[in-house]
Structures are given as C-alpha cells and as structure tokens.
Amino acid sequence: MSDKTLKFTLNGEPMEIAVSPSDMLVDVLRDRLELIGTKKGCGKGECGACTVIMDGEAVNSCLVPAMKAMGATVETIEGIGSPEKFHPVQETFMDLGAIQCGFCTPGMIMSSKALLDKTTSPTSKEIKKVLAGNICRCTGYVKIEEAVLAAAEKMREKQ
Amino acid sequence: MLQDYLFPETIDEAISFLKSSTGQARIIAGGTDLLLDIPDGKVKTGSLIDITRIPELRKITMENGVICIGAAVTHNQVANSELIQEKAAALAHAASCVGSYQIRNSGTVIGNVCNAQPAADTAVALVALGAMAEIAADGGKEYVAVEKMYAGVGKSTIDSASQLVTMVRFPAAQKNQGTAFVRLEQRKALALPMLNVAAWVSLEDDRFQWARISMAPVGPGPVRALSAEQILKGAEVKADIIEKAAQAALEQANPRNSALRGSREYRTSVLPVLVRRALEQAVANARCKCN
Secondary structure (H helix, E strand, O other): OOOEEEEEEEOOEEEEEEEOOOOEHHHHHHHHOOOOOOOOOOOOOOOOOOEEEEOOEEEEOOOOEHHHHOOOEEEOHHHOOOOOOOOHHHHHHHHOOOOOOOOOHHHHHHHHHHHHHHOOOOOHHHHHHHHOOOOOOOOOOHHHHHHHHHHHHHHHHHO | OOOEEEOOOOHHHHHHHHHHHOOOEEEEOOOOOHHHHOOOOOOOOOEEEEOOOOHHHHOEEEEOOEEEEEOOOEHHHHHHOHHHHHHOHHHHHHHHHOOOHHHHHHOEHHHHHHOOOOOOHHHHHHHHOOOEEEEEEOOEEEEEEHHHOEEEOOEEOOOOOOEEEEEEEEEOOOOOEEEEEEEEEOOOOOOOEEEEEEEEEEEEOOEEEEEEEEEEOOOOOOEEOHHHHHHHOOOEOOHHHHHHHHHHHHHHOOOOOEOOOEOHHHHHHHHHHHHHHHHHHHHHHHHHHHO
C-alpha cells in the first residue's frame, strides 16, 4: 500500500491527509478526521446516510474513493451550521419534528442543503427526487418534506 | 488492496497508463458499481485510472446533427441537459431513472453501459438511438455499436484494463422524429427495472418511415424488437398497427423468471403494453415537434 497525500477543502478549511488508494471518503471523514456526523449505513450506496456535498453535488461518500476528493470542496453536516447558528434546514428539521432516531438525518439534511443551494423555491416533486436515495426507517417522509419546504421559505425571507 | 490511484489529464495519458500497467490497472469513472465489485472480489485490480478529470470527456456536444457524450458525463448531467431533453428525450428519461439522485451525481452513462447489466436504463435508450461508442486503446481507436457491447449477462465486450470508451455518439432526433423511454418498476425510486423499453420513430405525414425499438431485460443485453420494427416500416400510424407491432415484440423477447424482476409469465404479458406505450409516446413527441 502506498499512501497518497490528499489535499482538499473540507468545510471551508484547507485539509491535507495521507490516504490509501483503497480508502473511501466516508471512512477518512469518520475514522481519520473524526467527523462522525456523516453516518455509514449500508456502505453500498443504497441508504444515503453517508451523503456529503462534493463540489456542490450530493454524493454517497461510501462509494467515493477518498482520492476523488483531490482538489475538491467537500461539505459535511459539521460544516453547515453550529449550535450557535444552525443552517435553516437544521432548524426546521428540529422545529417540525422531522427526526426520530436521527441516523438518517445528516444525510437527509445534506441532500436537502444541496438542493436548497441551487434553488430556494423547490417543488414538492424536486424534494422527493433528491431525497429518494435517503432512506428513513422510523417514519414516513411527510415531515421531512415539510421541513425542507419550511427551510426554503426561511431562506427566501432572508434573501 | 489498491496500490495506486491516477488522474490522467488526457486520453493519451490514460491509454499510456493502461499500457504501462499491463493489465494491472483499470479505468474508473463514477465508480458507483466498481467500488462494490472490488471489495466483493468480483474485480481484481492493482490501480485505478480515474478519467473524470479529462476535460474532453466531460462534455455533451452536438455537431452536424450528431450528439456526443463523453465518458465522464454523469446521469444527472444527461438527464438535466436541455439538448438531450429536446433531441434525445428517451435518453434523458432513462438517465433520470438510474439509482438515486446521489448515484446519478457520481455514476456516468458510459459506465452504466460498460457495467453491462442486462437492463441498464441508458444502454436500452442508446441502443434504440443507434449509438456508437468510441473505444480507445494502445492500437488506436475503434467504433462499436452499443448494441454489440454485451458479451453476456453482466459482461461487457470492453476490457477496462486495456480499453477506454471515450464517448458515445448518436444522431439527434430530427423534426419529424420522436424518442421515448418507458419503465416498469416495483417502486418509483431506487428500483431495478422489471422491464424497460425505448423507441425512436421517424414519421412522414401519417406513416412510420421506420422505427427502432430496444427492450430489456429480455436477454443478456438490450434486445432490438426486429419483428415489430419490420411491421412498422412504412405502415400507417394507427392504433391497431401499433398494437400488432407491440405483440410482435415478444418474438425477440426471452424474459427469465426472476425473484427481483418478476416472473417470465407476468413480464411476457406486460411487455407488449410497454412497447405500445413507448411507441405512442415517441409518436406524440415527434408530432409535437412538427406542430
């Protein structure tokens, strides 16, 4: 195994870390950088719990070789808000009860944020399309969809 | 365990990496299939050659009525392309049906073809569109119809340890032509197709000049409905003729009993319905452009 130096922008900060060509992005984030907000569910791109935003697009970090982040901009759940200042979609997920066990939530929020970065007037259909790859086994998706719509409204008000 | 991960900047550099690795490296694009196959041991390789940063492979272009899609273009880029939506609606629709939104942001259309699953949605559309793939290797370039890129179930004729599919090209639908894609699935998202059908029709007044129909999974790869195409050639655009062609599609179809995709009996009953719908939609698309 020959390690490579991976340089990328992580949550707005430059990052440099030695990785193996076999490493997956989700494992580097969780096990090496201790950003355990990104969850590893199925490890096969089926559940969406590991969703992060890479160069503006939501991707399954369990199917992204860490090397693919070379030179890229990566956002994780840790980078989009803080307990002092949450992202609007984090606030609305809490306010509207769009959470039960919470395991799917970081992925749901990252998929939603990637959409809201592109449009603050998403349709119900668009929300369903981008969240179809994020599986929640506790509940339905109604409150989650409502939370994304409410976050969009908050973001429009701020504009 | 992988030894190396390379980012060639040109096609020539990718080919030279393949050559110097003598079979110990293979091409990766989106990786959404490959990265499941490597840990499972289905694919063994020492190094990966990532082609997604080669600028000329990242483009969708149209020149002299021919559309060209590079090997690094993702499903979502194809599905969201206005050019593809307008000139190859079947492919835009097929690309929007693959996997999940996240998978479509990573996975490429050409990767979908090279992975050679029997009902790869975009391959079904590309076969109906008569697409040709450009394949680069150490000896030079060659062109192969997407229809001929299946060596068996889940087996491509492409050897990604020595060859790189650089692009697919196909004619844009003209004013009197329409394309369509239909799919039967168990759920509306993240579901394998139980059956999928794509059609490309060319009309002259109230007649079919010709039609191309591709269907899957009814064989190792997308299968042309040649009997149906024969019936439609020169025939009037009429419900009973479309129905007759839809029934004739069964002559080339051999669906298997599948726990994932449904029984042979069921899919044999449903296939003509899908062929009819694909033809009706393609005709509607052609006519809406004429008006």
